[in-house]
Amino acid sequence: MPNQTASLPLAGVRVLDLSRVLAGPWCGTVLGDLGAEVIKVEHPQRGDDTRDWGLRVGATQTSYFNSANRNKRSVTIDLQTADGQRIAQALALKCDVVLQNFRHGGAEKFGLGYEQLKRHHTSLIYCSISGYDPTGPEAARPGYDLLVQGEAGLMALNGEAGRPPLKFGVAAVDLFTGMYAAQAVLAALFERQRTGTGRHIEMALFDCGLMIASYYGLEALMTGQDPLRYGNAHPSIVPYGVFDAEDGPLVITVGNNAQFDRFCREVIERPDLAEDDRFRTNITRTKNRAVLVPEIDRELTRRKRAVLLERLKNAGIPCGEVLGLHEALTSERATASGLVTHLPHPESGEMQVLSPPYRLDGARPPVRHAPPSLGEGTHDVLRSLLDLDDTQLARLEADDIV
Structure with a gap:
């Protein structure tokens, strides 16, 4: 041996x-x-x-x-x-x-x-x-x-x-x-x-x-106060986090403006959001997340998770299911x-x-x-x-x- x-x-x-x-x-x-x-x-x-x-x-x-x-x-x-x-x-x-x-x-x-x-x-x-x-x-x-x-x-x-x-x-x-x-x-x-x-x-x-604390730590030093908490969302990127489809949660990570445009047009079929000046760049989307995220949530909860995952994949947007730990460890991917x-x-x-x-x-x-x-x-x-x-x-x- x-x-x-x-x-x-x-x-x-x-x-x-x-x-x-x-x-x-x-x-x-x-x-x-x-x-x-x-x-x-x-x-x-x-x-x-x-x-x-x-x-x-x-x-x-x-x-x-x-x-x-x-x-x-x-x-x-x-x-x-x-x-x-x-x-x-x-x-x-x-x-x-x-x-x-x-x-x-x-x-x-x-x-x-x-x-x-x-x-x-x-x-x-x-x-x-x-x-x-x-x-x-x-x-x-x-x-x-x-x-x-x-x-x-x-x-x-x-x-x-x-x-x-x-x-x-x-x-x-x-x-x-x-x-x-x-x-x-x-x-x-x-x-x-x-x-x-x-x-x-x-x-x-x-x-x-x-x-x-990495980037959170530097933000705290720059602003002189604690960063806001966003749970499963991202402090600097929108939309980026865990969202609810009609039949369960999924992860969506829209990392740039081109992805956001495809997300709006091809995934949730809302071109008006892509064309709205408040949401054209990630910085403006972050500033206006309180307006944008409810609109996204509304569209996602109307659609099945499998449908959304397929559309996201076809649009080149990183996405995935939210699995339990046992489910992840015994998944085909892990095996x-x-x-x-x-x-x-x-x-x-x-x-x-x-x-x-x-x-x-x-x-x-x-x-x-x-x-x-x-x-x-x-x-x-x-x-x-x-x-x-x-x-x-x-x-x-x-x-x-x-």
Whole structure:
């Protein structure tokens, strides 16, 4: 059987993932998807917090845990013990990258801080993830996605006008932070090829939360006030959003003036709207959305969704149905693209995980390792990297260190 890792970009890179919950593990998963060997360190009894979140998959896994921990091995080490700390330190010195999101000062307490490891491993790339600026007055404050969504203004721009603040449906700040962290690690790995030295990367959830605001953030700075909320509509493009046909919702994205002209004439059969000076350009349509959108709504609700989708397609206007999540995951589009991987599971029979989103030379990277059960890789990893024998491993197990 060919080596599935050898042809991937990060083949040969080893990552020690000391993080838990979502932002850090998401970074580790991105690196693992691209071919890195990722060793996830967990507490011998409790494991990652997310092994107790979501729907149960076997004895030690859940839907939440599995979403952020594919392509990893699980090694259980009690970092509260001196022997456990020595093992983790030794593993770190065998790795190219260390990820951690301990509370402020926690890594140093275990002898796993950047400066402590750097003394013995100058080429180490070390990524710390915290809630807030690690050099500021809130450095020791725990950070959680929901907190940052509120404090970074994301809840205030999400949802419908006149309604209470609304969080994103998923932990968007954690996910973006994990992706930004992975980008920074990749840049540091590239730089290390030239210089031979490592980097200390520091990521804060609050910083990444503000980045998500993107163009909304710049508008707030320019106007000195919060942007209006438009729900499923777009703040700068009209018509662009979710609309109701006679028999259900659909997405319509009219991206330019030529598309708007075709939309009016060929889709809703209202050439008068295309010829109205109030609606000739996107800027004037945005200013007059309160007049235009009700007219569009009235025409759309008189027509079947299938008819509208066909007309929109023929007019060259991007459009689509609004699907439920299960419907989307099991759609012909997702199935044909291989976006869900089915893997055997020793307890539940089968597990499903999302596949890596990349295509490399036309092929999607495989899920080389299923999300691991707690401690499944402990013996293999400690034997191969630290040369521990069966007697040593048995003693460590007897003392609840691994």
